[in-house]
Amino acid sequence: MISRVAESCFWLTRYLERVDCWSRLLDVNSSFSLDIPLATPERWRPLVIVVGQEQDFLDRYGEDVIEDAEVVQRYLVWDPENPSSLLSSARAVRENARTTREVISVEMWELINEFWLWLNGRSAKRLYDRDRDAFYARLNSQCLMFHGTCYSTMLHDTPYTFITLGRAVERAGQTARVLDVHHHALNELDGRSPADAAQWIAILRSCSAYEPFFKLSSSVLGGASVAEFLLFDRTFPRSVMHNLDRAAVLLNQLLKERPEALPSASRRALDRLSGSLLQMDLDDVMQVGLHETVTMIVEGTAELCSAIQSDFFPAVDAVSPIGRRVEASPEPTAPAVSSQG
Numbered sequence: 001m002i003s004r005v006a007e008s009c010f011w012l013t014r015y016l017e018r019v020d021c022w023s024r025l026l027d028v029n030s031s032f033s034l035d036i037p038l039a040t041p042e043r044w045r046p047l048v049i050v051v052g053q054e055q056d057f058l059d060r061y062g063e064d065v066i067e068d069a070e071v072v073q074r075y076l077v078w079d080p081e082n083p084s085s086l087l088s089s090a091r092a093v094r095e096n097a098r099t100t101r102e103v104i105s106v107e108m109w110e111l112i113n114e115f116w117l118w119l120n121g122r123s124a125k126r127l128y129d130r131d132r133d134a135f136y137a138r139l140n141s142q143c144l145m146f147h148g149t150c151y152s153t154m155l156h157d158t159p160y161t162f163i164t165l166g167r168a169v170e171r172a173g174q175t176a177r178v179l180d181v182h183h184h185a186l187n188e189l190d191g192r193s194p195a196d197a198a199q200w201i202a203i204l205r206s207c208s209a210y211e212p213f214f215k216l217s218s219s220v221l222g223g224a225s226v227a228e229f230l231l232f233d234r235t236f237p238r239s240v241m242h243n244l245d246r247a248a249v250l251l252n253q254l255l256k257e258r259p260e261a262l263p264s265a266s267r268r269a270l271d272r273l274s275g276s277l278l279q280m281d282l283d284d285v286m287q288v289g290l291h292e293t294v295t296m297i298v299e300g301t302a303e304l305c306s307a308i309q310s311d312f313f314p315a316v317d318a319v320s321p322i323g324r325r326v327e328a329s330p331e332p333t334a335p336a337v338s339s340q341g
Helices: 003-035 045-050 054-061 071-076 086-098 106-119 122-130 132-153 160-181 194-206 212-214 224-230 240-255 265-278 280-289 288-313
Strands: none
Touching: 003 045, 003 071, 003 086, 003 132, 003 160, 003 194, 003 288, 045 054, 045 071, 045 160, 054 071, 071 086, 086 106, 106 122, 106 132, 132 160, 160 194, 160 224, 160 240, 160 280, 160 288, 194 212, 194 224, 212 224, 212 240, 224 240, 224 280, 240 288, 265 288, 280 288
């Protein structure tokens, strides 16, 4: 398998996960900000910060509108100049799918292409203006449909392994970013007001974790239990630890095909990140600080992606399809764009 195709497979699902995660977060945040009174700086600015685009937003739109729900949502959904917008991520998904037509299934390509055409058509804009919840739900359902189609119609060989590896790495980082958006709420572990409970439920809904969380009989709703579930629960498919475990299995599959003499920077990077998290429990997280912990996870996943790039894609040409190597900032409060994964 040539490096160009492997890299495109890896990035395809990374960008798809961004569409899925951020459409859900925007939907939940929109509903929550209408239902629960929050201090102004807690509503929309954290979303712009965590995607690493605060300075770009301020330069182009100014400080006065960073808490304007409509301006921020249009920036994060439709702005073609914002590399973290849903439109830019969807474009990157399609471009990476187009360059891997020889390994993905026909059904996968048709699903992605139809989704891209819909998103660029009038019907998507009308749905966005008329029913924002339905628009975000359509994005989520398209992403879920892709994963099911991929599992059911694609050969489970090396390209599939890179696709699922990209999803695992991205999910670990995105769950950490969602926690960072709401870390102030999760730090209020003893809060028992309806507003506190609504905050914690919003965090669970942002990760599609509401129902799985309450299916665990030992779980009691609170900041501590929510943070612990999303960080450490190994049975929930969007938790950080579950996806690091999954990435380890997938990396082992790929490394079996490499000559033993070749080093594995990706395996070492993953072991460092997983080892750091395994040495912690919830008390350690709260002592260190939730923001500091999730920042460590985001930076660790960025380091892991760079190592995967070094191990598996070293020969890829510097000129790549649109979006494949655009990476959001590893530091949630310091936006930047990297030239590598």
